[in-house]
Amino acid sequence: MKGGLIFDLDGTLVDSLPGIAGSLNRALERCGFASHDHADVRRFIGNGSYELVRKASPKGTSSEQILAVEDAFKADYATTWPEGTVPYAGVPDFLRKLAAAGVRMAVLSNKPHPFTQEIVERLFPGIPFDPVLGQRPDTPRKPHPDAALQIAGLWQADAAECFFIGDSTVDLETALGAGMKPVMVGWGYHDVAALEAAGAGEVIANLADLGALFKLF
Numbered sequence: 025m026k027g028g029l030i031f032d033l034d035g036t037l038v039d040s041l042p043g044i045a046g047s048l049n050r051a052l053e054r055c056g057f058a059s060h061d062h063a064d065v066r067r068f069i070g071n072g073s074y075e076l077v078r079k080a081s082p083k084g085t086s087s088e089q090i091l092a093v094e095d096a097f098k099a100d101y102a103t104t105w106p107e108g109t110v111p112y113a114g115v116p117d118f119l120r121k122l123a124a125a126g127v128r129m130a131v132l133s134n135k136p137h138p139f140t141q142e143i144v145e146r147l148f149p150g151i152p153f154d155p156v157l158g159q160r161p162d163t164p165r166k167p168h169p170d171a172a173l174q175i176a177g178l179w180q181a182d183a184a185e186c187f188f189i190g191d192s193t194v195d196l197e198t199a200l201g202a203g204m205k206p207v208m209v210g211w212g213y214h215d216v217a218a219l220e221a222a223g224a225g226e227v228i229a230n231l232a233d234l235g236a237l238f239k240l241f
């Protein structure tokens with residue numbers, strides 16, 4: 025494979041819903057707002073922490089209040105994410121096989137950059153992701169294609185030779201906008217029907233099918 029594989033994080037490599045929901049609800053309650061069940065929070069994930077909080081806050085909440093809840097969310101998440109964030113079953117082994125086959129791999133998430141780096145380091149030690157990018161203040165977040173194209177640039181690869189693997193329409197739009205090949209997986213936080221309606225093509229149901237797609241093992 026000339027290019028490489030760019031992975032989304034939340035809902036693709038890791039099940040982070042319990043950790044995100046826990047921190048979000050504690051932050052909302054601390055600021056006097058109602059909390060949400062996991063089914064709701066699942067729908068709020070995908071566009072970064074500001075959008076997560078905005079969608080979870082009552083209509084008409086000012087941007088100052090949203091920023092205050094986002095700060096509380098981040099402060100909580102910094103210490104509590106390990107309690108509610110695990111790799112999906114089989115993912116570490118799958119990634120080790122890809123690495124052994126010499127496949128280049130990166131992570132691109134809308135999760136704030138420091139959390140993205142810490143989570144990947146702690147949950148996937150020894151997997152040679154390069155680079156690992158979260159949401160950074162100087163780069164527009166997905167679905168803007170810039171960060172994905174930065175990765176292709178670092179790899180000195182054509183975008184068309186890169187696969188973008190994710191679970192959401194945000195990832196799909198990122199891949200298409202960057203001119204990369206989208207590969208959507210069905211075990212994350214977006215409904216398969218919504219992905220298909222957005223033009224995802226065949227949504228991959230499990231890791232065996234994902235491995236078979238790349239004809240690597």
Ligand SMILES: O=C(O)COP(=O)(O)O
Binds near residue numbers: 071
């Ligand atoms: O935390 C988010 O909002 C999304 O994160 P993801 O890009 O890894 O899915």
